[in-house]
Amino acid sequence: MAKITIRDVAREAGVSISTVSNALNDVDVLNPATKQHVLEVAERLNYVPNLNGKMLKSGKTMMLGFFTTSVSGPYFYKLIETMSRQCERHGYGLNVFVTKDKQVIMSNILGRRVDGVIIYEELKIDEHDIEIMQKDKIKAVFLDRAFSNDTMGSVTFDSYAAGYEAAKYLIGLGHKRIAYISGVDTMFDSVRRRDGYLAALKEYGLPFDGDYVIQGYFEEDSTFNAIKAFIRMHASKLPTAFLAGNDLSAMGCIQALKAHGYEVPGDVSVVGFDDIDIAQYFSPPLTTVRNPIARQAILTVDHLVRMIQGKEEGQSQTLTGELIVRASSHVPVD
Amino acid sequence: MAKITIRDVAREAGVSISTVSNALNDVDVLNPATKQHVLEVAERLNYVPNLNGKMLKSGKTMMLGFFTTSVSGPYFYKLIETMSRQCERHGYGLNVFVTKDKQVIMSNILGRRVDGVIIYEELKIDEHDIEIMQKDKIKAVFLDRAFSNDTMGSVTFDSYAAGYEAAKYLIGLGHKRIAYISGVDTMFDSVRRRDGYLAALKEYGLPFDGDYVIQGYFEEDSTFNAIKAFIRMHASKLPTAFLAGNDLSAMGCIQALKAHGYEVPGDVSVVGFDDIDIAQYFSPPLTTVRNPIARQAILTVDHLVRMIQGKEEGQSQTLTGELIVRASSHVPVD
DNA sequence: CCTTTTTATAAAAACGTTTTTATGAATTTA
DNA sequence: TAAATTCATAAAAACGTTTTTATAAAAAGG
Numbered sequence: 001m002a003k004i005t006i007r008d009v010a011r012e013a014g015v016s017i018s019t020v021s022n023a024l025n026d027v028d029v030l031n032p033a034t035k036q037h038v039l040e041v042a043e044r045l046n047y048v049p050n051l052n053g054k055m056l057k058s059g060k061t062m063m064l065g066f067f068t069t070s071v072s073g074p075y076f077y078k079l080i081e082t083m084s085r086q087c088e089r090h091g092y093g094l095n096v097f098v099t100k101d102k103q104v105i106m107s108n109i110l111g112r113r114v115d116g117v118i119i120y121e122e123l124k125i126d127e128h129d130i131e132i133m134q135k136d137k138i139k140a141v142f143l144d145r146a147f148s149n150d151t152m153g154s155v156t157f158d159s160y161a162a163g164y165e166a167a168k169y170l171i172g173l174g175h176k177r178i179a180y181i182s183g184v185d186t187m188f189d190s191v192r193r194r195d196g197y198l199a200a201l202k203e204y205g206l207p208f209d210g211d212y213v214i215q216g217y218f219e220e221d222s223t224f225n226a227i228k229a230f231i232r233m234h235a236s237k238l239p240t241a242f243l244a245g246n247d248l249s250a251m252g253c254i255q256a257l258k259a260h261g262y263e264v265p266g267d268v269s270v271v272g273f274d275d276i277d278i279a280q281y282f283s284p285p286l287t288t289v290r291n292p293i294a295r296q297a298i299l300t301v302d303h304l305v306r307m308i309q310g311k312e313e314g315q316s317q318t319l320t321g322e323l324i325v326r327a328s329s330h331v332p333v334d
Numbered sequence: 335m336a337k338i339t340i341r342d343v344a345r346e347a348g349v350s351i352s353t354v355s356n357a358l359n360d361v362d363v364l365n366p367a368t369k370q371h372v373l374e375v376a377e378r379l380n381y382v383p384n385l386n387g388k389m390l391k392s393g394k395t396m397m398l399g400f401f402t403t404s405v406s407g408p409y410f411y412k413l414i415e416t417m418s419r420q421c422e423r424h425g426y427g428l429n430v431f432v433t434k435d436k437q438v439i440m441s442n443i444l445g446r447r448v449d450g451v452i453i454y455e456e457l458k459i460d461e462h463d464i465e466i467m468q469k470d471k472i473k474a475v476f477l478d479r480a481f482s483n484d485t486m487g488s489v490t491f492d493s494y495a496a497g498y499e500a501a502k503y504l505i506g507l508g509h510k511r512i513a514y515i516s517g518v519d520t521m522f523d524s525v526r527r528r529d530g531y532l533a534a535l536k537e538y539g540l541p542f543d544g545d546y547v548i549q550g551y552f553e554e555d556s557t558f559n560a561i562k563a564f565i566r567m568h569a570s571k572l573p574t575a576f577l578a579g580n581d582l583s584a585m586g587c588i589q590a591l592k593a594h595g596y597e598v599p600g601d602v603s604v605v606g607f608d609d610i611d612i613a614q615y616f617s618p619p620l621t622t623v624r625n626p627i628a629r630q631a632i633l634t635v636d637h638l639v640r641m642i643q644g645k646e647e648g649q650s651q652t653l654t655g656e657l658i659v660r661a662s663s664h665v666p667v668d
Numbered sequence: 669c670c671t672t673t674t675t676a677t678a679a680a681a682a683c684g685t686t687t688t689t690a691t692g693a694a695t696t697t698a
Numbered sequence: 699t700a701a702a703t704t705c706a707t708a709a710a711a712a713c714g715t716t717t718t719t720a721t722a723a724a725a726a727g728g
Contacts, residue, residue, distance in 0.1 A: 003446075003470060005714060016678045021716060031676060046466060051445035052390040053714030057683050061386070071414050077405045084432040093438065096430035098418040104427065111385035132380060136337060224615045255617050281558045283589050339684060350708045355686060365706060387684030391713050 004047050013041040024049065064304060065095045065114035067105050069122050073218070073248055074276035075293060082297035083118070090305045100124065109138055116304045120144050122186045139307040141300045144188055146316045151307060153314035155300045159189045159273075162289040162321040163196025163243070166271050169287075169323055170241045171204050173331045175269065178206070179239040181226070181249045183218035190218065190245045193273060197243055212239060216249040223252030231260050240268060240332035247272035247279045250286055254328065265330035275324055284327035291321050338381050347375040358383065398638060399429045399448035401439050403456050407552070407582055408610035409627060416631035417452070424639045434458065443472055450638045454478050456520045473641040475634045478522055480650045485641060487648035489634045493523045493607075496623040496655040497530025497577075500605050503621075503657055504575045505538050507665045509603065512540070513573040515560070515583045517552035524552065524579045527607060531577055546573060550583040557586030565594050574602060574666035581606035581613045584620055588662065599664035609658055618661035625655055 006024075010017040015038060022030055023038035030038075055061045064087055070076060080096060087094040095114055099105065102124055109117050110132070116139035119125060123144055133140060134149060142154040170178050180197050183190035194213065201208050214230050216223030223244065231238065244250035250272030254264050262268050264284055272279065275290035296319055306312035340358075344351040349372060356364055357372035364372075375381075389395045398421055404410060414430060421428040429448055433439060436458055443451050444466070450473035453459060457478055467474060468483060476488040504512050514531050517524035528547065535542050548564050550557030557578065565572065578584035584606030588598050596602050598618055606613065609624035630653055640646035 003714095007714080017715085018679075018717080019677060022677095025716080029676070034676080046469075048441055048444035050390075050714050051442070051447045052386060052395070053683095054445075054716075055683095056384075056386040056390045056685085057714080057716045059683075071405065071411045073411070077407070077411065080405050080430075081432060088433060088435065088438070093431060093433075093442070096414075096432075097427060098415060098430075099422060099427075101422065104422070107382055108385070108427070110382035111388075113385045135380075220612050221615045252615070255615060258617055278554050281555045281586070281589060283592055337684095341684080351685085352687080352709075353707060356707090359686080363706070368706080384684050387713095388686075389713095390715085391684075391686045393686095393713075 003050070004045050006047070006049065009038070009042050009045055009047050012045060013038050059112075061113065061115050062091060063093045063095050063114045064301065065097060065108060065117045066120070067097045067099070067109075067117060068120040069098070069100050069124070071096070071098055073246075074278070075246070075274060075291075078276070078293045079297050082294045083301050086298050086301040090301065092301075092305065102129070106132070109133065109140075110136055116140065116308045118143065118300055118304060123188060139304060140314075141304045141307075143296070143300065146318065148314040148316040150313050153303050153307065153316060155296050155303065155317045155319065157189065157291050157296070158318050158320045159192035160196040160199075162273060162291075163193035164200045165196070165321070165323055166193075166243055166273070166289050167197040167200035168204075169325075170243065170269065170271060170329065171200060171206065173241075173269070173329065175239075175241040175332050176206060177209075177212070177237075177239040178241045178243055179212040179214060179230075181214045181216040181223055181242060181244040181253060183245050183249075184215065187218065187245075189273075193243075193245055216245065216252065218246050218249055220248045220252040220255075223249040224256045227253045227256035228259065231256065231262075238262075238268065241329070242268065242270045244270060244272045247274045247276045247286055247288055250288065250328070251278075251282055254282070254284075265328055267333060269329040269332070271329050273321070279324075280326065282328075287326045287329040288324050289321040290324050292319055295319060337384070338379050340381070340383065343372070343376050343379055343381050346379060347372045393446075395447065395449050396425060397427045397429050397448045398635065399431060399442065399451045400454070401431045401433070401443070401451060402454040403432070403434050403458070405430070405432055407580075408612070409580070409608060409625075412610070412627045413631050416628045417635050420632050420635040424635065426635075426639065436463070440466070443467065443474075444470055450474065450642045452477065452634055452638060457522060473638060474648075475638045475641075477630070477634065480652065482648040482650040484647050487637050487641065487650060489630050489637065489651045489653065491523065491625050491630070492652050492654050493526035494530040494533075496607060496625075497527035498534045499530070499655070499657055500527075500577055500607070500623050501531040501534035502538075503659075504577065504603065504605060504663065505534060505540065507575075507603070507663065509573075509575040509666050510540060511543075511546070511571075511573040512575045512577055513546040513548060513564075515548045515550040515557055515576060515578040515587060517579050517583075518549065521552065521579075523607075527577075527579055550579065550586065552580050552583055554582045554586040554589075557583040558590045561587045561590035562593065565590065565596075572596075572602065575663070576602065576604045578604060578606045581608045581610045581620055581622055584622065584662070585612075585616055588616070588618075599662055601667060603663040603666070605663050607655070613658075614660065616662075621660045621663040622658050623655040624658050626653055629653060 006017050006020050010020045023035045084094045118141050120143040137151050140152040146156050147154045216226050242253050250270050254270050272286050272288040275288045279286040340351050340354050344354045357369040418428045452475050454477040471485050474486040480490050481488045550560045576587050584604050588604050606620050606622040609622045613620040
């Protein structure tokens with residue numbers, strides 16, 4: 001028994017396929033009795049429209065694509081879950097593509113597998129790609145850069161300001177030796193937070209030591225290992241504070257410090273970024289710069305949907321963090 | 335400038351559209367010079383095939399769908415990342431649908447948006463849905479139940495055995511009062527681990543106290559709060575061990591115990607499930623039953639692809655955990 | 669009561685591909 | 699060298715829809 005098509009429904013109901021289509025799509029031109037009858041037949045035959053036919057003809061997939069290099073960690077699942085829910089609210093589905101293969105990304109975008117795209121590709125999509133997308137009037141929202149033109153916008157965090165604020169806060173407490181735990185340099189948020197941190201150091205006349213930027217990959221376990229290595233190298237004179245690129249790093253850092261017998265914040269202060277759900281329950285509860293992730297997710301989807309509907313041009317929106325002071329930071333001891 | 339189609343390429347190259355199609359799809363029937371010329375023209379025009387047309391005609395989307403109720407936590411991102419990579423290896427893309435709306439799920443599956451589906455829907459898809467899918471010869475792999483027929487298989491963990499083993503291990507250490515921290519009852523893994531735990535209790539003649547099953551929702555922070563409440567209620571006579579439904583719960587439980595001044599494993603033992611990446615770096619490192627998540631991901635994708643290729647019928651595969659003893663468990667003190 | 673308008677439905681075209689079939693030229697076979 | 703085969707390409711059909719256009723019947727208008 002082959003797949004039931006609209007043709008089968010039409011034959012069974014004794015009407016034309018256009019009538020079936022109209023009945024199914026609530027186009028108000030039919031005799032109510034006919035419509036009712038068609039719907040009953042469709043139901044009885046368990047008819048489900050083929051989406052590929054639908055998409056081809058209508059030019060709409062009712063899907064948004066999220067292209068990302070990673071789904072690891074609380075940032076992403078909060079983002080994905082919130083975006084999904086918001087998509088559903090607009091009648092769209094969310095398609096998550098986890099890949100770093102630009103070819104895959106571009107052919108899916110330009111091949112119209114989705115009606116609009118959300119991009120978090122750590123800048124792998126370059127000027128030239130954007131130009132190509134623009135020619136095709138692709139609707140897009142970038143999360144990995146501030147950018148806008150008529151069909152593309154962005155919703156980003158002001159990570160530079162966040163880094164600056166966090167560093168300023170620690171400096172204000174009296175810290176003089178502050179290390180930064182970075183991700184890799186392709187992570188724009190990591191880089192911008194670091195730049196903000198550097199700017200604060202400079203502004204307050206603190207020296208910058210290249211050794212004091214530690215690669216933690218934005219992950220808890222990687223940071224744990226990196227900090228253990230760092231402590232072994234710098235045991236004689238440890239920083240009095242660590243500014244971790246995200247909360248996961250902060251947590252890994254604290255675990256490593258504890259494993260070496262240091263108290264947080266007694267001996268060393270640690271500050272993170274994001275304010276992920278666990279941050280407040282961690283021991284000690286984390287001082288961090290809160291990122292409104294859910295807000296970013298909602299603004300992104302809403303903006304994209306409005307662009308698709310032609311109600312809005314692309315715009316670049318910036319979200320600012322909020323310093324949340326908890327127990328992991330303190331005035332320095334020495 | 336409207337979207338470039340295969341027709342435009344054909345006209346520009348002075349050949350028929352079938353020739354263009356053959357050139358692009360490496361069908362070896364063309365004069366190499368013609369093929370070369372067509373490819374050059376396509377390249378010059380920045381032609382990208384419309385996937386909807388392609389999918390409709392060929393009946394293949396080259397996409398697998400992962401339908402899940404959640405993407406939260408290390409289990410899911412390990413699963414999704416590994417599945418994505420494995421899909422790419424087979425030339426497929428992975429489509430992640432995060433939704434609990436059965437209607438959405440079924441219309442995407444039956445509407446052929448994807449060539450095969452991976453299902454983790456906490457049993458929301460029932461017998462009847464499966465019957466419908468079977469009529470359409472949908473290729474599927476279930477992660478949330480053991481099941482198989484000619485076009486559908488499953489790859490699951492033997493959570494019952496894992497729960498049994500973990501409980502037996504604690505009993506063997508001498509623990510008599512062991513609490514279980516569950517997810518919600520729709521989480522099959524939670525339920526089966528609990529059942530294994532109950533079976534072990536029974537086998538070794540330990541009494542079961544209904545109060546000793548605590549709802550932690552498989553999340554770190556929820557468990558943290560639940561255990562704090564539990565401690566307040568049972569401060570006079572605490573269990574000597576907690577068996578947490580997953581590692582996140584174990585971590586939340588340990589944090590709560592610490593917050594109340596209990597030592598782990600000095601005063602109380604805690605055992606988890608999964609062996610997520612952080613488990614070994616946690617303080618104390620977690621005793622846990624390791625789930626081969628990456629293996630599950632790879633087996634799932636491979637099985638699904640082989641079913642799509644018609645090389646294999648559905649089969650039900652079961653993975654077994656491995657008890658990893660670390661520092662969070664110990665013989666009881668009283 | 670004949671013409672015009674409205675209503676309900678059917679027929680046909682279209683979306684952009686792939687695939688099947690047809691065509692004509694070049695090559696081989698007998 | 700006429701017939702058969704192979705090769706290269708073109709033409710046409712098909713995938714399952716939606717949308718546009720056509721048609722016939724019913725209702726309204728003068």
